[in-house]
Structures are given as C-alpha cells and as structure tokens.
Amino acid sequence: MRLIIDTDIGTDVDDLWTLAMLPGLSHASLEAVTVVYGNTELRARLASVALSVMGIDAPVYSGCEHTMSGKAVMWAGHEGLNVDGLPNAQYAAGDAVDVLIERAAIEPGSLDIVAIGPLTNIAAAILRDPAFAANVRHLTLMGGEFTRGWPEHNFSSDAAATEIVLRSGMSMTIMPLNQTLRVMIDQSDTRRIADVHPIGALMADQAQRFWTWLAARTTLATGSSSAAHDPAALLTLFEPSLFTFTPMTIDAFESGESGEFDGRIRGTAETASLISVVTDMNAQAVHEAFLRVLGCS
Secondary structure, three states, X not given: OEEEEEEOOOOOOHHHHHHHHHHHOOOOEEEEEEEOOOOHHHHHHHHXXXXXXXXXXXXXXXXXXXXXXXXXXXXOOOOOOOOOOOOOOOOOOOEHHHHHHHHHHOOOOOEEEEEOOOOHHHHHHHHHOOOHHHHEEEEEEEOOOOOOOOOOHHHHHXXXXXXXXXXXXXXXXXXXXXXXXXXXXXXXXXHHHHHHOOOHHHHHHHHHHHHHXXXXXXXXXOOOEEEOHHHXXXXXXXXXXXXXXXXXXXXXXXXXXXXXXXXEEEEEEOOOOOEEEEEEEOHHHHHHHHHHHOOOO
16 A cells, blocks of 8 residues: 655654554555644654664655644644654755655556645645546545544644645545544553553653643543544554545535634535545554554564
C-alpha cells in the first residue's frame, strides 16, 4: 500500500503512536510524512527523529502553518520537549502540498493518505490541483464527532479546510471522536511499549507530558491515559474487519455562534456515498491490535 501520513505531530501523543506502528505493518509502503498546523518546522523535525530511530527511510515535508479559516493555532507548549536530536534533525526540502499533489499523480488511484491533523494541507492540494481528489485512491481522516455535537479538534481547527475536503468528492473514511474515545491507552500500556519498541521510551515520555497538559485543561482527563485516536484511524486500512463502516452523506453542517461552519458535522446514511464513517468497532480488539502492531505480545 502506497501511503502518506499527514500529521500535526507533537501535541497529542497519538500522532507519534501512529508513526510508531509503521514498522509493524508489513503491507505499508510509506512514501512520505507531511506535517501541518502551527510550527511545522518543529513538527517536521520531530517526525524525522522518530522515523530515523525506527530505521524508516521516508522523507518528511513541512506544510501549511496557518489555517484557511484564520482561526489561531492551538499550541500546548510541550511540543518537542525532551526529544533527543531534535535541534539537528533534518527534513526534506519542498512544500508538503506540492508533494501530496505530485505523489498522487504517480499511478493515479494507488495512493492512500491518512490525515490525522487539521485538514489544511489536504484542502490546499484540492484547490491547487483539480486532479488531486481523483488521483488519490482513498483518504482516511481522524476527525469529527457524530453523537454529542462536539467541535472535534481536527475538524474545528480549520473548518474552512474541513468543508473543502468533505465536499471534494474524494473517496474517504472518517474515524470520528465518538468511536476513538472507546480505545484508551494508559501507563500500563506505555510501560509495555517502552520495553519493546525502538521509540517506546520517547512515546512514554511524550504521553505523560500530553496527559499532564490535558488533565490541567479538562476535568474529563485522568492525567494517566488518553485515546488512541489516530492509531485507530490507521488500523481501519490494515484491519478493517475490526470496524463497522456506514456510507454517509455529510448533509448538515452545524453552525457556531457566528453562523459560520465551525467543524461540527452530522451525517445521513446513504448507500451511494463515497464517504464512509466508522459507526462501531470491537474496541478491545482495536486496543489489542494497536499493542500487537507495536510489538507487545
């Protein structure tokens, strides 16, 4: 499988967890990592460090720093802290959006993109090249929320980009927040991962930094666990039997107080739709698959 991962690695640890899964996915051929949202230079260096330690020879490209909507970037402050080699890490020259377009045009219909951050890079590629949407075989998104009306982070961080992507006509799968919250990774899991994975210690360290920040931000957080949002999205490609997919039209966009689309979505089941939404999954099996892919028995 030709694969590009588009990520805002560095804040929520789940992006790092997702890259860490790649050595355990034998059918994945990672062509590039593209980074988006805020300090993309730092994010690119962080992705490069992770890939290098794992022995993965794939280029990392810096992408869009600013949102199309004009919404300010959310920056936690722990991004990149305590990452050995970060200041000297190298990433590839070139624009991530151009790379997405160019790679999709090679053997059209053979490239999968997994977008696990705000959708600015993907939307920019759609606008820059009219053929891009058709050239991508499938787009897998972690984003949205379908049960509580919550403004999920990836979709709401750049609502203008989200709307462009959802209306693009691309074949896509949405892994929403209401499903990913069912798969929690805790300290017992990170200890197991640290014992067996090349970047296991880094993942455990970055997880605790994120958990501490999250606990100070919301009363719902425990300070010792968080959801495997992005890993669950990646697993839909490689272990689809663990998930239930429902074709939907995204037919109602919830508006915020300003009256503009703010990233909240609803869907209606529609057999002919090119957009599939994960509407159920075997949460325990997804948790086990995540640990197994990372090398935990």
